[in-house]
Amino acid sequence: MSACFALLVLGLALAAAASVQVDDGFGMDNALEYASPDELDTRMVGGEVVTEATAYNFMVAIQPRYMLNGVSTRAPVCSGVLIKGRQRDAAAAWVDKYYVLTSAHCALSGTSFELFAGVKKITTQTADDTVTDLTTIAVNDEYRTSQLTGDLALIPTAIVESESPKRAPAGITAAVLANVNDAAKSFLVNTVTMAGWGQPNDVFNGPSPSLRQLSSWVVPNWYCAVRHIGLPIKSTHMCTAGLPNKGPCAGDSGAPLVAVPVATKTGGPRVVGIATLTPNSGCSRGRPGVFTRLGDYLAWIQEVTNYDPEQQA
DSSP: OOHHHHHHHHHHHHHTTTTTTOOOSSSSSOSSSSOOOTTGGGGOOOOOOOOOOTTTEEEEEEEEEEETTTTEEEEEEEEEEEEEEEEHHHHHHHOOOOOEEEEEHHHOOOEEEEEEEEEEEEEOOOSEEEEOOOOEEOOOOTTTTTTTTTTOOOEEEEGGGGGGGGTTTTTTOOOOOGGGGTOOOOOOOEEEEEOOOOOOOTTTOSSSOOOEEEEEEEOOOHHHHHTTTTTTTOOTTTEEOOOBBBBOTTTTTOOEEEETTTTTSOOEEEEEEEEEEESSSSSOOOOOOEEEEGGGHHHHHHHHOOOOOOOOO
């Protein structure tokens, strides 16, 4: 009886919070009120089109392709974030090397990948890089489709900041990930934002032409598990509040969850999660979004990329 009462209280609290505008640290409305029927045709589900020129310049749209009956066929679009690592050059000196951090199930959905960096629209752009050598892609060893764990992959790319002056005025930027001090944080007190090119609603059959964003907050994993009965929600996941017509959808796999840590508010926004559970339908039913918690995988990211987890935005 006490557990049922706690669920009821939490549900009422989430519903009440839906009408509150929260400062998310990015100058964007939290927009957690329910979307009206008129908005559903134009709205990530329940999100808004990103218009700020320099927002999410670390994001990469990924178009996987595979061969079907001898014809190159597109798999669903997914998302990723550009991160800067290092590697040794021919002279054994350290040089910058860029990777796209995305979900494992995105990286396993094709035999080649077209990458679109720093763009808000994917229908009018040509690919900045095409990856065809699958042996260069690192998929986390923990990944199991049935368990949703370790749903991360790293795709090496030739995209670098200096080669992209045609993009937004500030150019392409590498994402700052959760650092070592963030690894153990629950982020339960944090407002978070997310963005992607996924379906804007359940009836739109295809990716959103424009990058969309929405704001939410992190909810306890036990609540997330209750709302996703039968799915293995683990400690390596983090979940965002589920509200009708709000949340990640098909095409948002690999989308970033972004937070400014409340305790310090230093170092600017950090990518703290990567979208792992993006339903093909029923995105508007109000279930929590499920993300892989990057703090638990910093050692793996470092091992593959020589990423510096202490770098600041």
